[in-house]
Amino acid sequence: MPTALVAFVAAADGRAAIVGDDLQLVGPLDRMAPRAAELEASGDVRWVWWSAGHDAAALVRAGLPVGRCWDVAEAHRLLAGGWEATPQVAWAAAYRLDRSGLPAATRGDLFDFDAVASSAAPGGTAHTAVGTAASVVRADGYLDPDAGTVDWRPDDETLAAWGRAALACAIAQEAALAEVGSRSVAAAHSESAAAFLCVELTRDGLPVDRATAERMIAEAAGPRPENDADARRIRTERDLQVLAHTPGRESTDLRNPLQVKELLASVGVVVPNTRKWVLEPFRDTHAVVGALLEWRKAERIATTYGYPWLDAHVGADxxxxxxxxxxxxxxxxxxxxxxxxxxxxxxxxxxxxxxxxxxxxxxxxxIEPRVLAAVSGDEAFAAATRADDLYAPVATALGVDRPVAKIAVLAAMYGQRSGAAGEALKDLERTYPVAMGYLDAAYAAGLRRQPLRTFGGRLIRLDAVLADVPADGTAAYDAARGRFARNAVIQGSAAxxxxxxxxxxxxxxxxxxxxxxxxxxxxxxxxxxxxxxxxxxxxxxxxxxxxxxxxxxxxxxxxxxxxxxxxxxxxxxx
DNA sequence: CGGAGGACGTA
DNA sequence: CGTACGTCCTCCGC
Structure with missing residues (x-):
């Protein structure tokens, strides 16, 4: 018996619908979650939702250990690339409707489907769009642009229709992904499972030893301030550790890179910017450099990972x-x-x-060279993966030392230009032509702005991702796109x-x-x-x-x- | 108030 | 020394 697809969709007002073949239940979440649990326990079910963060949040809260699911948003991100994945966009893509014909919502972009899991809570109180069953799919084939928005208030029949639409969308997506390739449907399954896991990760959190965390913050940022004045005093003291090295310039704002640059110039350290790796060689030039770098580390802890961070993100548990x-x-x-x-x-x-x-x-x-062996189908390189240390057989094949082999492989994958790759890189091309050809093809596709797909079929888009044109012109822009493409097929497949x-x-x-x-x-x-x-x-x-x-x-x-x-x-x- | 840029942490 | 991400800070324009 094939796995039954059953939709579970949530409305913003705390109701949910469970919809499958010969099955339609609509009611409050606290009644629907136990019904979902019964189905999960008793049958061979694959749950369908528009998005786990939106629809399945109540199931996660209830602790339901969902096994298999189909996340329409994640399947769409595989199919179409990018991150936008509202039900309306996913629906249009699955049914190959013209993207430019998407109707606009009556209240602007009120979708909460793009919200990250932590903030995807039922919300909204306005009562603007009253859905009815007939209105979920419009006569022109598009989804109702108001459906699923935070202000949408469907009646029970409409919510059930919303679930049927999710089911239909999932089936259409599965067909489209099957056309992309045999691995893509499986990828949709694991991406969907990962999306559900993300909601669980958000719920469960990372265990922390609070006393140790407090102690480490204290070492870097000082004791927990009693009040605002105390906080200012500690901050000023931290700044003075640096500024004491440059008498007469105590008013310098260390948080302002321009002022820091001026301060450094005044002691003979002339730099284009004040980044860590630029300043590192000047540690011996003037004591203020080392003090500044130490200050940055402490300042990072104090601001980003300090007491406010601990209080805001580490729970009572x-x-x-x-x-x-x-x-x-x-x-x-x-x-x-x-x-x-x-x-x-x-x-x-x-x-x-x-x-x-x-x-x-x-x-x-x-992971990345092993993934390269898999996605390129290079048999010689695949043979190297059978070793615990992949670089050992590569070094032998190239007749070089292991460190050289490693640098050459990384250079090939990431496009590193400087360094000792050189001759070894040429030998790499000769020894593993299939793997290297795969990387070259990705780079070339990047130059041509031609979309690529990862091993699992995720579309790598080259139009939207690199929006920033490098200052040094078109050639640099092309090369940046090529490097991005070459990296994305490996990094994405590894993911x-x-x-x-x-x-x-x-x-x-x-x-x-x-x-x-x-x-x-x-x-x-x-x-x-x-x-x-x-x-x-x-x-x-x-x-x-x-x-x-x-x-x-x-x-x-x-x-x-x-x-x-x-x-x-x-x-x-x- | 929001965007841009600098800086830096992780893989 | 490639790619990606999230977060904080300051400056600048609205």
Whole structure:
């Protein structure tokens, strides 16, 4: 029996509809969530929603462990590229309706479908558009532009029609994705699972040791200020650590790059800008340089990761929370807010498992060259992936030392121009012509503004992404586009494998009480009761083998994970 | 008040 | 030394 598609759609006023074959339920969320749970438990169901952050939020709040779903917004982002994915846009694309004919909403852009998960809460009180069943799909084939907006107030029949529209849209998308390629439907499944995981990540947060966090902030930013005057005093003291080196210039605003540039010039350090890597060589020229660089580090903690950050984003349950999205608008990597993706490594000791728990952390080793082997179909390069260290056999094949082989491979993938690549790069072209040809083709497509697709079929658009023209003209603009294209097919494909892995881990470790608490591009952090740590680690490894096998459709390319059981994120890998 | 640019953290 | 992202700060124009 094939998997039944069942729509679950939410209205802004707290009602939801469950719609499938011979099934139509409409009612308040607190009655619909248990019905969804029954269906999830009893049947072979794939849930359909316009967007997990919007429609499935109540199911996540209720703790329903959704297994399979189809997220119309994520499927659309695969199909069409970019990030815009309102129901109306996704519907038009799935049915191949002219984009320029999209009707405008009567109240401007009130969609909350683009909101990140953390802010996607029911909202809006105005009562402007009263939907009726006939109005969800217009006579001209487009979706009602008001449907799904925060001010939309459908009656029960209309909400059910909204669910039927989601079902129909999903089916049309599946057909369109099947045309793109055999992997794209599977990619839609894992991208949808990742989007649901994002809502769970937003709900659960990252376990934090608050005392350690407070201590580390205090080391960098000083004690917690008693009041505003105290805060100003601490700030001024921090500034004086730098300004004491330049008597007579105490009024310099260190937060103003122009004034900093002037200050540096006055002591003989003349620089085009005051970036860290520009100033680093001048550390020995004048003591103010080193003091300034240290000040910047402390200032970063004080402003971005200081007490206000701790108070705003770490809950009473000692969990750091931020909004998550399943893909960015370019290559398709996950994004996270509130520092979850760019927490300074110095603060990682503060990320700690809660009592009775540990973290199982794992990262994918050498993910990008391995992905290159898979997506290009280069058999020789695939053979190299069978080694634990991919660069070892590459070095042997090229007759160079490992560091040279590594630089050459990275240079080929990222377009690095300087450095010691040189001769090794030519040998690379000779030894792995299929892989290198794949990268060259992506670069050339970028130059021609020709859209590309990742391995899983995500459209890489070259029109919208690079909006900023480099100052040095058209050639630089073309080259930037080429580099972007070459990088995007690798980075984006790697993101797809990562999400397939994460979705599999989520599904196969739930019975162990495991909870994915962080996804960081190639790294997973799983919070689990300590007695289940070893089993969780084994399943993480198995999940990688299985998802890589499904994703590549073969076992030619090997992917490896470095996994360990730790209490703090800062702990060594083994 | 919002956008632009500088700066910097992560992968 | 390539790509991507999120966040804070200041300046500038409305």
């Amino acid at each position: 000692d969990r750091l929370r931020g909004g998550w999205t399943a893909c960015d608008g370019a290559a398709g990597r996950m994004t996270a807010q509130n520092g979850l993706h760019n927490l300074p490594t110095a603060l990682r000791p503060a990320v700690a498992a809660h009592p009775g728990h540990v973290f199982v952390r794992a990262d994918l080793g050498q 797809e494998l990562f999400k397939a892995w994460a979705a599999t881990v989520r599904a196969t470790t739930r019975d162990l009480g495991a909870q994915i608490v962080l996804c960081l591009h190639d790294e997973l952090l799983v919070h689990v009761p300590e007695e289940n740590a070893v089993e969780t680690m084994a399943r993480l490894e198995q999940a990688l083998t299985d998802s890589a096998r499904r994703w590549t459709g073969s076992t030619q390319v090997r992917f490896v994970a470095d996994a360990s059981v730790i209490h703090r994120w800062s702990e060594a890998k083994d």
